[in-house]
Amino acid sequence: xxxxxxxxxxxxxxxxxxxxxxxxxxxxxxxxxxxxxxxxxxxxxxxxxxxxxxxxxxxxxxxxxxxxxxxxxxxxxxxxxxxxxxxxxxxxxxxxxxxxxxxxxxxxxxxxxxxxxxxxxxxxxxxxxxxxxxxxxxxxxxxxxxxxxxxxxxxxxxxxxxxxxxxxxxxxxxxxxxxxxxxxxxxxxxxxxxxxxxxxxxxxxxxxxxxxxxxxxxxxxxxxxxxxxxxxxxxxxxxxxxxxxxxxxxxxxxxxxxxxxxxxxxxxxxxxxxxxxxxxxxxxxxxxxxxxxxxxxxxxxxxxxxxxxxxxxxxxxxxxxxxxxxxxxxxxxxxxxxxxxxxxxxxxxxxxxxxxxxxxxxxxxxxxxxxxxxxxxxxxxxxxxxxxxxxxxxxxxxxxxxxxxxxxxxxxxxxxxxxxxxxxxxxxxxxxxxxxxxx
Numbered sequence: 001x002x003x004x005x006x007x008x009x010x011x012x013x014x015x016x017x018x019x020x021x022x023x024x025x026x027x028x029x030x031x032x033x034x035x036x037x038x039x040x041x042x043x044x045x046x047x048x049x050x051x052x053x054x055x056x057x058x059x060x061x062x063x064x065x066x067x068x069x070x071x072x073x074x075x076x077x078x079x080x081x082x083x084x085x086x087x088x089x090x091x092x093x094x095x096x097x098x099x100x101x102x103x104x105x106x107x108x109x110x111x112x113x114x115x116x117x118x119x120x121x122x123x124x125x126x127x128x129x130x131x132x133x134x135x136x137x138x139x140x141x142x143x144x145x146x147x148x149x150x151x152x153x154x155x156x157x158x159x160x161x162x163x164x165x166x167x168x169x170x171x172x173x174x175x176x177x178x179x180x181x182x183x184x185x186x187x188x189x190x191x192x193x194x195x196x197x198x199x200x201x202x203x204x205x206x207x208x209x210x211x212x213x214x215x216x217x218x219x220x221x222x223x224x225x226x227x228x229x230x231x232x233x234x235x236x237x238x239x240x241x242x243x244x245x246x247x248x249x250x251x252x253x254x255x256x257x258x259x260x261x262x263x264x265x266x267x268x269x270x271x272x273x274x275x276x277x278x279x280x281x282x283x284x285x286x287x288x289x290x291x292x293x294x295x296x297x298x299x300x301x302x303x304x305x306x307x308x309x310x311x312x313x314x315x316x317x318x319x320x321x322x323x324x325x326x327x328x329x330x331x332x333x334x335x336x337x338x339x340x341x342x343x344x345x346x347x348x349x350x351x352x353x354x355x356x357x358x359x360x361x362x363x364x365x366x367x368x369x370x371x372x373x374x375x376x377x378x379x380x381x382x383x384x385x386x387x388x389x390x391x392x393x394x395x396x397x398x399x400x401x402x403x404x405x406x407x408x409x410x411x412x413x414x415x416x417x418x419x420x421x422x423x424x425x426x427x428x429x430x431x432x433x434x435x436x437x438x439x
Contacts, residue, residue, distance in 0.1 A: 024335045037330040046324055046393045050363035050376050052302050055079045058089055059390030061382035064164035066134025070097050071380035072309050072358040073141045077246045088226035091153040095162040099212045100148045104277045105132035106204045111279045117187040126430045131176035134165055135438045138407045142250045143281035149238030155219050161211045168211050254421050257286040257405045258294045260345045266290050269425040272435035287421040291400050295372055300412045307362045311405035311437050314357035323386020325394035344401050354433035355404050372396045
Protein backbone atom coordinates (compact mmCIF):
# COMPACT_ATOMS: atom_id res chain seq x y z
CA UNK A 1 0.00 0.00 0.00
CA UNK A 2 1.02 3.61 -0.54
CA UNK A 3 1.15 5.83 2.52
CA UNK A 4 -1.31 8.57 1.64
CA UNK A 5 -1.39 12.01 3.22
CA UNK A 6 -4.88 11.26 4.51
CA UNK A 7 -3.82 8.08 6.30
CA UNK A 8 -0.77 9.71 7.91
CA UNK A 9 -2.82 12.73 8.96
CA UNK A 10 -5.26 10.38 10.71
CA UNK A 11 -2.41 8.83 12.67
CA UNK A 12 -1.05 12.25 13.50
CA UNK A 13 -4.39 13.49 14.80
CA UNK A 14 -5.03 10.34 16.83
CA UNK A 15 -1.72 10.72 18.65
CA UNK A 16 -2.09 14.48 19.14
CA UNK A 17 -5.52 14.03 20.72
CA UNK A 18 -4.47 11.18 23.04
CA UNK A 19 -3.49 12.72 26.39
CA UNK A 20 -1.82 9.51 27.60
CA UNK A 21 0.43 9.37 24.56
CA UNK A 22 1.34 13.05 24.96
CA UNK A 23 2.32 12.41 28.59
CA UNK A 24 4.50 9.49 27.51
CA UNK A 25 5.98 11.68 24.78
CA UNK A 26 7.02 14.26 27.37
CA UNK A 27 8.53 11.64 29.68
CA UNK A 28 10.33 9.71 26.94
CA UNK A 29 11.80 12.71 25.12
CA UNK A 30 13.08 14.12 28.41
CA UNK A 31 14.34 10.91 30.07
CA UNK A 32 14.65 8.32 27.28
CA UNK A 33 12.10 5.69 26.34
CA UNK A 34 13.17 2.88 28.67
CA UNK A 35 13.70 5.19 31.64
CA UNK A 36 10.20 6.53 31.11
CA UNK A 37 8.65 3.05 30.90
CA UNK A 38 10.65 1.36 33.68
CA UNK A 39 8.49 -0.71 36.00
CA UNK A 40 8.94 -0.31 39.76
CA UNK A 41 7.23 -3.63 40.42
CA UNK A 42 10.00 -5.59 38.67
CA UNK A 43 12.49 -4.40 41.31
CA UNK A 44 10.42 -5.49 44.29
CA UNK A 45 9.69 -8.92 42.80
CA UNK A 46 13.35 -9.73 42.07
CA UNK A 47 15.37 -8.95 45.17
CA UNK A 48 18.83 -10.64 45.31
CA UNK A 49 17.87 -13.36 47.79
CA UNK A 50 18.35 -17.02 46.84
CA UNK A 51 17.91 -20.40 48.49
CA UNK A 52 21.03 -21.61 46.65
CA UNK A 53 23.77 -18.96 46.50
CA UNK A 54 27.14 -20.44 45.51
CA UNK A 55 29.51 -17.49 45.35
CA UNK A 56 30.07 -13.85 46.13
CA UNK A 57 33.48 -13.69 44.44
CA UNK A 58 34.23 -10.30 42.82
CA UNK A 59 33.03 -10.20 39.22
CA UNK A 60 35.39 -9.88 36.27
CA UNK A 61 35.23 -7.37 33.43
CA UNK A 62 35.52 -8.23 29.73
CA UNK A 63 35.58 -4.50 28.93
CA UNK A 64 35.19 -3.60 25.23
CA UNK A 65 35.52 -7.11 23.86
CA UNK A 66 33.29 -10.03 22.95
CA UNK A 67 34.99 -12.55 25.23
CA UNK A 68 31.95 -13.32 27.40
CA UNK A 69 32.12 -17.06 26.64
CA UNK A 70 35.75 -17.20 27.77
CA UNK A 71 35.09 -15.15 30.87
CA UNK A 72 32.10 -17.34 31.77
CA UNK A 73 34.12 -20.56 31.38
CA UNK A 74 37.10 -19.22 33.29
CA UNK A 75 34.77 -17.90 35.99
CA UNK A 76 33.32 -21.38 36.58
CA UNK A 77 36.89 -22.62 37.13
CA UNK A 78 37.84 -19.57 39.17
CA UNK A 79 35.23 -20.29 41.85
CA UNK A 80 36.58 -23.81 42.26
CA UNK A 81 40.19 -22.59 42.43
CA UNK A 82 39.36 -19.91 45.00
CA UNK A 83 37.58 -22.49 47.16
CA UNK A 84 40.17 -25.27 46.73
CA UNK A 85 43.15 -23.06 47.57
CA UNK A 86 41.27 -20.88 50.12
CA UNK A 87 42.02 -17.67 48.23
CA UNK A 88 40.53 -14.24 48.71
CA UNK A 89 40.33 -13.64 44.95
CA UNK A 90 41.86 -14.96 41.76
CA UNK A 91 41.48 -14.69 37.98
CA UNK A 92 42.79 -16.77 35.12
CA UNK A 93 44.13 -14.86 32.13
CA UNK A 94 41.38 -14.24 29.62
CA UNK A 95 43.92 -12.59 27.31
CA UNK A 96 45.89 -15.86 27.13
CA UNK A 97 42.94 -17.88 25.83
CA UNK A 98 42.05 -14.93 23.58
CA UNK A 99 45.45 -15.12 21.85
CA UNK A 100 45.25 -18.84 21.11
CA UNK A 101 41.63 -18.64 20.03
CA UNK A 102 42.45 -15.93 17.47
CA UNK A 103 45.36 -18.01 16.16
CA UNK A 104 43.30 -21.20 15.93
CA UNK A 105 40.27 -19.45 14.42
CA UNK A 106 42.46 -18.12 11.61
CA UNK A 107 43.57 -21.64 10.76
CA UNK A 108 39.96 -22.89 11.11
CA UNK A 109 38.87 -20.24 8.59
CA UNK A 110 41.49 -21.47 6.11
CA UNK A 111 40.39 -25.07 6.70
CA UNK A 112 36.74 -24.31 5.85
CA UNK A 113 37.73 -22.48 2.67
CA UNK A 114 40.08 -25.17 1.42
CA UNK A 115 37.72 -28.03 2.27
CA UNK A 116 35.45 -26.80 -0.52
CA UNK A 117 36.99 -24.09 -2.73
CA UNK A 118 33.90 -24.23 -4.98
CA UNK A 119 31.35 -23.69 -2.19
CA UNK A 120 28.19 -21.74 -3.03
CA UNK A 121 28.29 -17.96 -2.86
CA UNK A 122 25.98 -17.74 0.16
CA UNK A 123 28.27 -19.86 2.34
CA UNK A 124 31.37 -18.09 1.07
CA UNK A 125 29.77 -14.74 1.84
CA UNK A 126 28.98 -15.95 5.35
CA UNK A 127 32.58 -16.98 5.97
CA UNK A 128 34.00 -13.76 4.56
CA UNK A 129 31.59 -11.56 6.48
CA UNK A 130 33.36 -12.41 9.74
CA UNK A 131 36.43 -14.60 9.14
CA UNK A 132 36.94 -14.65 12.88
CA UNK A 133 35.34 -12.83 15.81
CA UNK A 134 35.58 -12.53 19.56
CA UNK A 135 32.66 -14.88 20.25
CA UNK A 136 32.58 -18.61 20.74
CA UNK A 137 30.90 -21.68 22.13
CA UNK A 138 31.55 -23.91 25.14
CA UNK A 139 33.09 -26.71 23.06
CA UNK A 140 35.39 -24.16 21.47
CA UNK A 141 36.82 -22.92 24.76
CA UNK A 142 37.20 -26.55 25.84
CA UNK A 143 39.36 -27.10 22.74
CA UNK A 144 41.58 -24.18 23.76
CA UNK A 145 41.90 -25.38 27.36
CA UNK A 146 42.76 -28.92 26.32
CA UNK A 147 45.41 -27.82 23.83
CA UNK A 148 46.93 -24.76 25.53
CA UNK A 149 45.98 -24.92 29.22
CA UNK A 150 45.50 -21.77 31.30
CA UNK A 151 47.68 -19.23 33.11
CA UNK A 152 47.04 -16.72 35.92
CA UNK A 153 46.08 -13.21 34.90
CA UNK A 154 49.21 -11.87 36.60
CA UNK A 155 51.39 -13.96 34.26
CA UNK A 156 49.68 -12.83 31.03
CA UNK A 157 47.81 -9.59 31.80
CA UNK A 158 45.38 -7.63 29.68
CA UNK A 159 46.60 -5.51 26.78
CA UNK A 160 44.95 -2.59 25.04
CA UNK A 161 43.87 -4.95 22.25
CA UNK A 162 42.38 -7.62 24.52
CA UNK A 163 40.41 -5.04 26.53
CA UNK A 164 39.19 -3.18 23.43
CA UNK A 165 39.33 -5.61 20.52
CA UNK A 166 37.76 -3.67 17.64
CA UNK A 167 41.05 -2.55 16.13
CA UNK A 168 42.62 -6.00 16.50
CA UNK A 169 39.64 -7.66 14.82
CA UNK A 170 39.37 -5.06 12.07
CA UNK A 171 42.87 -5.61 10.76
CA UNK A 172 43.00 -9.34 11.43
CA UNK A 173 39.84 -9.83 9.37
CA UNK A 174 41.23 -7.55 6.67
CA UNK A 175 44.30 -9.79 6.54
CA UNK A 176 42.22 -13.00 6.55
CA UNK A 177 40.05 -11.88 3.63
CA UNK A 178 43.20 -11.12 1.66
CA UNK A 179 44.56 -14.54 2.63
CA UNK A 180 41.29 -16.15 1.53
CA UNK A 181 41.76 -14.76 -1.94
CA UNK A 182 45.34 -16.04 -2.14
CA UNK A 183 44.42 -19.54 -0.90
CA UNK A 184 41.33 -19.95 -3.08
CA UNK A 185 43.11 -18.76 -6.19
CA UNK A 186 45.93 -21.22 -5.51
CA UNK A 187 43.48 -24.07 -4.80
CA UNK A 188 41.47 -23.43 -7.95
CA UNK A 189 44.71 -23.46 -9.95
CA UNK A 190 45.48 -26.90 -8.47
CA UNK A 191 48.54 -25.53 -6.66
CA UNK A 192 49.81 -26.94 -3.36
CA UNK A 193 48.51 -24.59 -0.65
CA UNK A 194 50.45 -26.03 2.30
CA UNK A 195 53.52 -23.79 2.11
CA UNK A 196 51.39 -20.73 1.36
CA UNK A 197 49.12 -21.50 4.31
CA UNK A 198 52.11 -21.81 6.66
CA UNK A 199 53.46 -18.46 5.44
CA UNK A 200 50.11 -16.79 6.04
CA UNK A 201 49.79 -18.33 9.52
CA UNK A 202 53.27 -17.08 10.38
CA UNK A 203 52.18 -13.57 9.46
CA UNK A 204 49.05 -13.93 11.60
CA UNK A 205 51.01 -15.26 14.59
CA UNK A 206 53.40 -12.32 14.41
CA UNK A 207 50.48 -9.90 14.25
CA UNK A 208 48.84 -11.45 17.32
CA UNK A 209 52.07 -11.64 19.32
CA UNK A 210 52.89 -8.00 18.59
CA UNK A 211 49.36 -6.88 19.46
CA UNK A 212 48.47 -9.08 22.44
CA UNK A 213 51.94 -10.08 23.64
CA UNK A 214 53.83 -13.36 23.24
CA UNK A 215 52.15 -15.91 25.53
CA UNK A 216 54.27 -17.89 28.01
CA UNK A 217 55.23 -21.50 27.37
CA UNK A 218 56.61 -22.05 30.89
CA UNK A 219 56.38 -19.86 33.99
CA UNK A 220 56.81 -19.67 37.76
CA UNK A 221 53.96 -18.69 40.03
CA UNK A 222 53.21 -18.56 43.75
CA UNK A 223 50.10 -17.65 45.69
CA UNK A 224 49.25 -17.53 49.40
CA UNK A 225 45.84 -18.33 50.90
CA UNK A 226 43.62 -15.59 52.32
CA UNK A 227 44.77 -16.29 55.89
CA UNK A 228 48.42 -15.94 54.92
CA UNK A 229 49.22 -19.44 56.10
CA UNK A 230 49.76 -21.68 53.07
CA UNK A 231 51.94 -20.78 50.09
CA UNK A 232 51.38 -22.72 46.87
CA UNK A 233 54.23 -22.67 44.36
CA UNK A 234 54.16 -23.67 40.71
CA UNK A 235 56.71 -24.04 37.95
CA UNK A 236 55.77 -25.53 34.61
CA UNK A 237 53.62 -25.21 31.50
CA UNK A 238 50.10 -23.78 31.11
CA UNK A 239 48.80 -27.31 30.60
CA UNK A 240 50.36 -28.39 33.90
CA UNK A 241 48.93 -25.30 35.57
CA UNK A 242 45.46 -26.34 34.42
CA UNK A 243 45.97 -29.80 35.89
CA UNK A 244 47.07 -28.43 39.27
CA UNK A 245 44.80 -25.41 39.66
CA UNK A 246 41.65 -26.55 37.81
CA UNK A 247 41.81 -30.30 37.37
CA UNK A 248 38.37 -30.59 35.78
CA UNK A 249 37.74 -33.34 33.20
CA UNK A 250 36.18 -31.28 30.43
CA UNK A 251 35.02 -34.35 28.54
CA UNK A 252 32.45 -34.90 31.29
CA UNK A 253 30.46 -31.78 30.30
CA UNK A 254 27.79 -31.43 27.63
CA UNK A 255 25.97 -28.51 26.06
CA UNK A 256 22.19 -28.54 26.48
CA UNK A 257 19.96 -26.12 24.59
CA UNK A 258 16.31 -25.11 24.53
CA UNK A 259 15.33 -24.19 20.98
CA UNK A 260 11.59 -24.94 20.57
CA UNK A 261 11.48 -24.50 16.79
CA UNK A 262 10.00 -27.03 14.35
CA UNK A 263 13.37 -27.75 12.74
CA UNK A 264 14.86 -28.88 16.08
CA UNK A 265 12.84 -31.67 17.73
CA UNK A 266 13.65 -32.23 21.39
CA UNK A 267 15.91 -35.05 22.59
CA UNK A 268 18.12 -34.89 19.52
CA UNK A 269 21.65 -33.57 19.06
CA UNK A 270 22.70 -30.73 16.75
CA UNK A 271 25.80 -29.06 15.44
CA UNK A 272 26.28 -25.97 13.28
CA UNK A 273 28.10 -25.90 9.95
CA UNK A 274 31.43 -24.01 10.03
CA UNK A 275 31.23 -23.59 13.82
CA UNK A 276 34.53 -24.27 15.58
CA UNK A 277 38.03 -22.98 16.19
CA UNK A 278 40.62 -25.76 16.65
CA UNK A 279 41.07 -28.03 13.65
CA UNK A 280 41.02 -31.63 14.85
CA UNK A 281 39.05 -30.93 18.03
CA UNK A 282 35.65 -32.44 18.74
CA UNK A 283 32.66 -30.81 17.06
CA UNK A 284 30.44 -28.28 18.76
CA UNK A 285 27.38 -30.26 19.79
CA UNK A 286 24.08 -29.47 21.56
CA UNK A 287 21.33 -31.64 23.04
CA UNK A 288 17.92 -29.97 22.67
CA UNK A 289 15.46 -30.45 25.56
CA UNK A 290 12.25 -28.80 26.74
CA UNK A 291 12.55 -25.86 29.13
CA UNK A 292 11.34 -27.66 32.22
CA UNK A 293 14.05 -30.30 31.84
CA UNK A 294 16.57 -27.61 30.92
CA UNK A 295 16.04 -25.78 34.22
CA UNK A 296 16.03 -28.96 36.27
CA UNK A 297 19.47 -29.87 34.89
CA UNK A 298 20.85 -26.45 35.84
CA UNK A 299 19.35 -26.70 39.32
CA UNK A 300 20.72 -30.22 39.82
CA UNK A 301 24.27 -29.05 39.13
CA UNK A 302 23.95 -26.07 41.47
CA UNK A 303 22.51 -28.29 44.18
CA UNK A 304 25.79 -30.21 43.95
CA UNK A 305 27.66 -26.96 44.58
CA UNK A 306 28.78 -26.19 41.01
CA UNK A 307 27.99 -23.08 39.00
CA UNK A 308 26.61 -23.31 35.44
CA UNK A 309 27.89 -21.73 32.21
CA UNK A 310 24.91 -20.51 30.14
CA UNK A 311 24.06 -18.62 26.95
CA UNK A 312 21.18 -16.19 26.51
CA UNK A 313 19.91 -13.11 24.68
CA UNK A 314 20.95 -10.60 27.33
CA UNK A 315 19.66 -7.51 25.53
CA UNK A 316 16.03 -8.59 25.70
CA UNK A 317 14.03 -6.47 28.21
CA UNK A 318 17.27 -6.02 30.12
CA UNK A 319 17.55 -3.34 32.77
CA UNK A 320 21.34 -3.08 32.78
CA UNK A 321 21.30 -0.10 35.13
CA UNK A 322 19.49 -2.10 37.81
CA UNK A 323 20.97 -5.51 36.98
CA UNK A 324 17.53 -7.02 36.31
CA UNK A 325 16.39 -9.38 33.55
CA UNK A 326 12.60 -9.49 33.79
CA UNK A 327 9.72 -9.58 31.32
CA UNK A 328 8.02 -6.72 33.15
CA UNK A 329 11.07 -4.45 33.21
CA UNK A 330 9.31 -1.91 30.97
CA UNK A 331 5.59 -1.31 30.61
CA UNK A 332 4.91 -0.70 26.91
CA UNK A 333 1.32 -1.89 27.12
CA UNK A 334 0.06 0.61 29.69
CA UNK A 335 2.01 3.49 28.19
CA UNK A 336 1.59 2.92 24.46
CA UNK A 337 -0.90 0.04 24.06
CA UNK A 338 1.92 -2.04 22.56
CA UNK A 339 2.06 -5.73 23.45
CA UNK A 340 4.85 -8.04 22.32
CA UNK A 341 3.21 -11.38 21.57
CA UNK A 342 5.82 -13.53 19.80
CA UNK A 343 6.71 -16.74 21.62
CA UNK A 344 10.23 -18.15 21.94
CA UNK A 345 10.07 -20.22 18.76
CA UNK A 346 8.69 -17.33 16.72
CA UNK A 347 11.38 -14.98 17.93
CA UNK A 348 14.02 -17.46 16.78
CA UNK A 349 12.33 -18.06 13.43
CA UNK A 350 11.81 -14.35 12.71
CA UNK A 351 15.31 -13.17 13.73
CA UNK A 352 14.04 -11.32 16.79
CA UNK A 353 16.21 -13.29 19.21
CA UNK A 354 19.40 -15.34 19.27
CA UNK A 355 22.23 -16.17 21.65
CA UNK A 356 24.25 -13.03 22.27
CA UNK A 357 25.96 -13.44 25.64
CA UNK A 358 27.35 -16.08 27.99
CA UNK A 359 27.35 -15.74 31.77
CA UNK A 360 27.33 -17.98 34.84
CA UNK A 361 24.40 -19.17 36.93
CA UNK A 362 25.61 -18.94 40.52
CA UNK A 363 22.33 -19.22 42.41
CA UNK A 364 18.62 -19.92 42.24
CA UNK A 365 15.66 -19.28 44.52
CA UNK A 366 13.39 -22.32 44.86
CA UNK A 367 9.87 -22.57 46.25
CA UNK A 368 8.72 -25.30 48.63
CA UNK A 369 8.08 -27.64 45.68
CA UNK A 370 11.62 -27.16 44.35
CA UNK A 371 10.52 -25.00 41.42
CA UNK A 372 12.68 -22.05 40.41
CA UNK A 373 11.44 -18.51 41.08
CA UNK A 374 14.45 -16.38 40.16
CA UNK A 375 18.11 -16.85 39.29
CA UNK A 376 21.40 -15.28 40.36
CA UNK A 377 23.74 -14.51 37.47
CA UNK A 378 27.43 -13.65 37.47
CA UNK A 379 28.06 -11.26 34.61
CA UNK A 380 31.42 -10.13 33.23
CA UNK A 381 30.75 -6.40 32.88
CA UNK A 382 32.54 -5.31 36.05
CA UNK A 383 31.25 -4.57 39.54
CA UNK A 384 29.51 -1.34 38.54
CA UNK A 385 27.06 -3.01 36.13
CA UNK A 386 23.70 -3.19 37.91
CA UNK A 387 23.00 -2.63 41.59
CA UNK A 388 24.39 -5.92 42.97
CA UNK A 389 28.18 -5.57 42.53
CA UNK A 390 28.06 -6.89 38.97
CA UNK A 391 25.71 -9.80 39.65
CA UNK A 392 22.32 -9.80 37.91
CA UNK A 393 18.92 -11.20 38.88
CA UNK A 394 16.73 -12.92 36.26
CA UNK A 395 13.10 -13.80 36.77
CA UNK A 396 12.10 -17.38 36.05
CA UNK A 397 9.84 -16.16 33.24
CA UNK A 398 12.74 -14.30 31.61
CA UNK A 399 14.86 -17.45 31.77
CA UNK A 400 12.08 -19.38 30.03
CA UNK A 401 11.96 -16.94 27.13
CA UNK A 402 15.53 -15.80 26.55
CA UNK A 403 17.92 -18.48 27.84
CA UNK A 404 19.05 -20.98 25.22
CA UNK A 405 22.03 -22.96 26.51
CA UNK A 406 23.56 -24.45 29.64
CA UNK A 407 26.57 -26.70 30.19
CA UNK A 408 26.21 -29.50 32.74
CA UNK A 409 27.99 -32.68 33.71
CA UNK A 410 26.98 -35.83 31.88
CA UNK A 411 26.01 -37.50 35.14
CA UNK A 412 22.85 -35.41 35.34
CA UNK A 413 21.53 -36.69 31.99
CA UNK A 414 19.34 -39.76 31.75
CA UNK A 415 20.70 -42.68 29.75
CA UNK A 416 18.28 -41.79 26.93
CA UNK A 417 19.45 -38.16 26.93
CA UNK A 418 23.09 -39.17 26.90
CA UNK A 419 22.44 -41.57 24.03
CA UNK A 420 20.69 -38.78 22.10
CA UNK A 421 23.60 -36.42 22.75
CA UNK A 422 26.18 -38.93 21.57
CA UNK A 423 24.23 -39.80 18.41
CA UNK A 424 25.26 -38.31 15.09
CA UNK A 425 24.06 -34.70 15.22
CA UNK A 426 21.89 -32.94 12.69
CA UNK A 427 23.93 -30.23 10.96
CA UNK A 428 22.28 -26.80 11.14
CA UNK A 429 22.93 -24.04 8.64
CA UNK A 430 25.89 -21.73 9.38
CA UNK A 431 23.61 -18.81 10.26
CA UNK A 432 21.38 -20.74 12.66
CA UNK A 433 20.70 -18.75 15.88
CA UNK A 434 22.16 -21.60 17.98
CA UNK A 435 25.56 -20.68 16.56
CA UNK A 436 25.21 -16.94 16.96
CA UNK A 437 27.18 -16.71 20.21
CA UNK A 438 30.34 -17.50 18.24
CA UNK A 439 30.09 -14.46 15.96
